[in-house]
Amino acid sequence: MKLAISKQFQTFIHEIGLSLDLILQRADIPNLLWKEELSLSPTQYLKFLFEIDHELTDEQILAFSDIGNVKSFMPPFFVALCAGNGLEGIRRFAKYKKLICPLIIDVEVDETKEEINIYLNFDIPNSTMPRFTLHNEQLVLISLLRTGTGTSITPVRIKSPYPYSEKLRQYIGIAPTLDKTNALTFHLQDVLLPFVTQNNVMWSYLEPELKRRLNELSTENSFENLVEKTLFSAIPSQTFSREEIATTLGVSVRTMQRKLKRKNITFIQLVQKVQLLLAINYIKAADLSLAEIASLVGYQDQASFSRAFKHWTGDTITQFKSKQSV
Structure with a gap:
C-alpha cells in the first residue's frame, strides 16, 4: 500500500514531538520521506504502526x-x-x-x-x-x-x-x-x-x-502483497507450502516465484516476514503459551520457533517481552 506523507504532514508530526526517522529505522523501513510517499507491504505497515504505538504519548x-x-x-x-x-x-x-x-x-x-x-x-x-x-x-x-x-x-x-x-x-x-x-x-x-x-x-x-x-x-495491489495477505491466513492453519499458496492464488509455483523475483524477494523471505509479524502479534496481544504461538506461526516445536525468533529480532522471546513492557 502507498502511504502519503506530505511535507506539511511531516512538519505536523515533528511539531508534536514524534520522530518519523526513528520510527522508520526501528521498523526496518527505508527512509524515503523525501518522496512524500512510502510504499509499504502489509508486514511493513503493521510494523510501522506498532513502532508508532510504542512511541506515542x-x-x-x-x-x-x-x-x-x-x-x-x-x-x-x-x-x-x-x-x-x-x-x-x-x-x-x-x-x-x-x-x-x-x-x-x-x-x-x-x-x-x-x-x-x-x-x-x-x-x-x-x-x-x-x-x-x-x-x-x-x-x-x-x-x-x-x-x-x-x-x-x-x-x-x-x-x-x-x-x-x-x-x-x-x-x-x-x-x-x-x-x-x-x-x-x-x-x-x-x-x-x-x-x-x-x-x-x-x-x-x-x-x-x-x-x-x-x-x-482495487487493481494496484502488487503480487507481493497478495502473497503476504494469503500467508497471513495460511500460516496459522499450517497450509503455507509453495504449492498450497500458489494454488490459492491460482498460479503455478514457477509463476509465483518468477513474479516475486521481479520484486527482488523470495517466497521464503515473505514467509519469514509474515511469521515474525504474527509472532509479535500473538506475543503482545494474546494469552497463549509458547507452544501455541509456535504452532500458530508455523513451527512444529517451540525450540525451533525460539531459535527463529532470536534470528529475526536479535532478542530471545523473554528479552523481547521485557523491552515491550518498559
Missing part, C-alpha cells in the same frame, strides 16, 4: 485524533466534514479511509434502539490492531461529529481490548469499557444533526478523483 494520540489537525493532509477526513450530517460523514469516511489505511469500518444503524454502532477491523488477516490505531480511529470519529456539528457530542458507549488512559477518558466524556471486541455507539439523533462544515461544492470537486483512486486501489 496520550497527548500525541489526542493531537493525531483532532480532525482539525489532520483534515488538510488526508482527503477522507476532509470529505467527511463536507457531508450533510454525521451519518453521511461517517459512511463517507468509512468508504474512503481505505485509501490511506487497510481498515474496514462497519456502520450499523439500530432503528429499534435509535443508535448507530461503528466497528473497526483491519483488512489484514490474523493481525491485531495496535492500541494507537484503534483508539485513534475511535477518537477521530468523535472529533468528526463534534467538529462537523459544532457541538460536544458524547458517545453512548465505547469499548476496546485496550485500556483508555485518564486523558482519553476525559476527552471521550464517558467511562469506556474493556472488552475483547471494539465498538463505538452514538445516539442516532446526534449523528443526524446537520454539519456546519457541509461543503457540497468541494465534495462535487473531490468525489470523482476519490472514486478514481478507489478503483485504482
Whole structure:
C-alpha cells in the first residue's frame, strides 16, 4: 500500500514531538520521506504502526485524533466534514479511509434502539490492531461529529481490548469499557444533526478523483502483497507450502516465484516476514503459551520457533517481552 506523507504532514508530526526517522529505522523501513510517499507491504505497515504505538504519548494520540489537525493532509477526513450530517460523514469516511489505511469500518444503524454502532477491523488477516490505531480511529470519529456539528457530542458507549488512559477518558466524556471486541455507539439523533462544515461544492470537486483512486486501489495491489495477505491466513492453519499458496492464488509455483523475483524477494523471505509479524502479534496481544504461538506461526516445536525468533529480532522471546513492557 502507498502511504502519503506530505511535507506539511511531516512538519505536523515533528511539531508534536514524534520522530518519523526513528520510527522508520526501528521498523526496518527505508527512509524515503523525501518522496512524500512510502510504499509499504502489509508486514511493513503493521510494523510501522506498532513502532508508532510504542512511541506515542496520550497527548500525541489526542493531537493525531483532532480532525482539525489532520483534515488538510488526508482527503477522507476532509470529505467527511463536507457531508450533510454525521451519518453521511461517517459512511463517507468509512468508504474512503481505505485509501490511506487497510481498515474496514462497519456502520450499523439500530432503528429499534435509535443508535448507530461503528466497528473497526483491519483488512489484514490474523493481525491485531495496535492500541494507537484503534483508539485513534475511535477518537477521530468523535472529533468528526463534534467538529462537523459544532457541538460536544458524547458517545453512548465505547469499548476496546485496550485500556483508555485518564486523558482519553476525559476527552471521550464517558467511562469506556474493556472488552475483547471494539465498538463505538452514538445516539442516532446526534449523528443526524446537520454539519456546519457541509461543503457540497468541494465534495462535487473531490468525489470523482476519490472514486478514481478507489478503483485504482482495487487493481494496484502488487503480487507481493497478495502473497503476504494469503500467508497471513495460511500460516496459522499450517497450509503455507509453495504449492498450497500458489494454488490459492491460482498460479503455478514457477509463476509465483518468477513474479516475486521481479520484486527482488523470495517466497521464503515473505514467509519469514509474515511469521515474525504474527509472532509479535500473538506475543503482545494474546494469552497463549509458547507452544501455541509456535504452532500458530508455523513451527512444529517451540525450540525451533525460539531459535527463529532470536534470528529475526536479535532478542530471545523473554528479552523481547521485557523491552515491550518498559
